[in-house]
Structures are given as C-alpha cells and as structure tokens.
Amino acid sequence: MIKKTKISNKQVSEFCNGVYNIVRTVKQGQIMTYSEVARIIGNPNAVRAVGNALNKNYDPDISCHRVVRSDGKIGGYNRGRENKLALLKKEGIIKLKIWRIGFY
DNA sequence: CCCCTGACACTTA
DNA sequence: ATAAGTGCCAGGG
Numbered sequence: 001m002i003k004k005t006k007i008s009n010k011q012v013s014e015f016c017n018g019v020y021n022i023v024r025t026v027k028q029g030q031i032m033t034y035s036e037v038a039r040i041i042g043n044p045n046a047v048r049a050v051g052n053a054l055n056k057n058y059d060p061d062i063s064c065h066r067v068v069r070s071d072g073k074i075g076g077y078n079r080g081r082e083n084k085l086a087l088l089k090k091e092g093i094i095k096l097k098i099w100r101i102g103f104y
Numbered sequence: 105c106c107c108c109t110g111a112c113a114c115t116t117a
Numbered sequence: 118a119t120a121a122g123t124g125c126c127a128g129g130g
Contacts, residue, residue: 013114013115015114015115016114016115043114045112045113046113047112048112048113048114049112049114050114052113052114052115052116056115056116
C-alpha cells in the first residue's frame, strides 16, 4: 500500500521505497545492477519496475547513475545517458570502451 | 554503439 | 480493471 516515510516526503509504494533504500547505500566507485536491486528487495523479476522507480526519482541523495545493466551496457538515466556515462567515468567504473560490472 | 521482439513487474493516469 | 510507459534481460541483427 501507499505510505509515507522519512526517505520521501511524497507518497511512494513500498517497492519504490525499497529500491531507493538499496541504491542509496551504493557508494562512490561502487556499482549495482538492476537485477541485484530487484533481488535484494525480494522481487528478482521486477527489474523493469526498479528502473521505473529510479526514473521517477530525482533525489540527489540517491545515486541512480551507479546502477547499470548486467550485460555491461549503461542503461538509461533520467538526466540523459551522456551524463550518466560521464559520472561513471569520473568514478573509475568505466574502462575505455569495453567494461564489465566491477567489484563483483 | 543502436535497434527489435517477447516476457515479467510495477507505477501512473 | 485497462492501457501506456520504464533505466530490464536474453536473444539476435
């Protein structure tokens, strides 16, 4: 059901809440995949919903740009893929053109 | 790198 | 409840 929490002053579902909670824990230089997030919150198949939740989120406290696809691609970003790519490079996550998910 | 199909889960209108 | 939209994933082009 809908519920208010500390991490959001707007009404959000528990699902979104869980997504934000996970993503917030990712620190600089680290990375997480949508699949991992989905699995951690208890919905391994809800990877698309995870993306949906992050897409709507604009809270700078939640580093959405550190969440990428498991196939090694960037994925999308609510502020533009270019921006996401630049941010990841600054944090040393991307190696030249080809890169894999780090920190396994 | 980009794009398409199919299928799954979730949010929003 | 239905339809549309989402940053997926796994295949393939």
